[in-house]
Amino acid sequence: MAKIVFGFGTSHSPLLSTSPDKWHLRVEADKKNPSLEYKGSSYNFDQLCALRKKENLDHQSSLAVRSERHAASQKSIKVLSEKLEHVGPDVLIIIGNDQKEVFDENNTPSISMLYGDSVEHMAIPKERLEKMPPGIAIAAEAVSAITDTSYPIDAEFSAHIIHSLTENNFDIAAMKSLPTSPSGRRGMSHAYGFIYRKIMTKPIPAIHVCLNTFYPPNQPTAARCVALGQAIGKAVTTYDDELRVAVCGSGGLSHFVIDEDFDQTVIDGLKNLNMELLSSLPEELLCSGTSEIKNWITTAAILKESNLEAKVIDYIPCYRSEAGTGNAMGFMTWE
Numbered sequence: 001m002a003k004i005v006f007g008f009g010t011s012h013s014p015l016l017s018t019s020p021d022k023w024h025l026r027v028e029a030d031k032k033n034p035s036l037e038y039k040g041s042s043y044n045f046d047q048l049c050a051l052r053k054k055e056n057l058d059h060q061s062s063l064a065v066r067s068e069r070h071a072a073s074q075k076s077i078k079v080l081s082e083k084l085e086h087v088g089p090d091v092l093i094i095i096g097n098d099q100k101e102v103f104d105e106n107n108t109p110s111i112s113m114l115y116g117d118s119v120e121h122m123a124i125p126k127e128r129l130e131k132m133p134p135g136i137a138i139a140a141e142a143v144s145a146i147t148d149t150s151y152p153i154d155a156e157f158s159a160h161i162i163h164s165l166t167e168n169n170f171d172i173a174a175m176k177s178l179p180t181s182p183s184g185r186r187g188m189s190h191a192y193g194f195i196y197r198k199i200m201t202k203p204i205p206a207i208h209v210c211l212n213t214f215y216p217p218n219q220p221t222a223a224r225c226v227a228l229g230q231a232i233g234k235a236v237t238t239y240d241d242e243l244r245v246a247v248c249g250s251g252g253l254s255h256f257v258i259d260e261d262f263d264q265t266v267i268d269g270l271k272n273l274n275m276e277l278l279s280s281l282p283e284e285l286l287c288s289g290t291s292e293i294k295n296w297i298t299t300a301a302i303l304k305e306s307n308l309e310a311k312v313i314d315y316i317p318c319y320r321s322e323a324g325t326g327n328a329m330g331f332m333t334w335e
Contacts, residue, residue: 120178306334
């Protein structure tokens with residue numbers, strides 16, 4: 001029987017792949033965004049600056065603090081990488097999401113899975129990098145392949161999970177390979193690329209589960225993510241092969257505006273594998289980049305019956321502006 005032996009959650013923010021002295025490159029985009037989501041309401045940049053004036057965010061977004069928090073984040077990434085290598089699982093289930101890198105408005109499944117033998121990881125052509133907005137190209141290149149390559153998918157295990165989920169009333173978009181675009185092949189989303197480039201020291205046969213956390217109208221709710229995770233956990237324990245399985249949630253925590261209070265509520269639910277709390281998280285707070293917390297919720301639900309102990313490696317709010325924009329980084333294990 002397959003057995004879950006390790007779990008972890010990690011942020012995959014572009015800030016993690018960008019030197020702190022260049023974080024300001026995304027602030028110009030923040031200033032042009034008329035709908036920065038914070039605590040269930042939308043603000044522009046100046047409104048957020050006024051609202052959060054007493055939080056000392058000028059200091060927290062200073063280069064000195066950015067540098068300290070970037071270094072702490074790199075340390076946490078290294079810890080996760082070393083722990084995963086030490087455990088040496090036979091397969092890694094990655095729960096991630098897509099930001100119109102693979103899917104578009106004509107085809108955005110709520111929940112999708114790969115069940116082919118491999119997945120492509122593509123290098124980004126130089127001409128495409130040159131067309132990217134300021135601050136994006138640096139991070140995109142860091143989580144893309146150095147040269148076009150492919151990584152193994154455990155096709156048999158994936159098919160078993162899809163079949164089991166279907167029996168449990170989940171309608172899964174099943175893909176032998178990632179879809180292609182009119183311009184050619186598409187590689188994996190950065191939620192997965194980050195794991196291959198930053199966490200894995202060598203390729204591990206994987207299961208890719210992709211949630212549409214970002215885009216209306218078919219985002220799975222927090223409660224649905226809990227149910228999905230529990231159903232995947234059941235599928236793992238009913239698989240006949242003796243596999244040692246690790247599970248990963250990629251993304252989060254709060255962004256593109258940091259909300260430390262909400263993050264702490266989420267972390268409490270994750271630490272205690274409190275499915276009632278995680279199921280009841282307000283959908284109006286799980287929006288924009290913060291919606292990637294649903295990848296962690298699904299991961300926690302998979303781990304619910306594993307008897308593994310949760311450990312918070314670090315929580316690091318990485319502010320890039322006085323408006324509170326940036327990304328709260330989370331790093332956590334269940335072992």
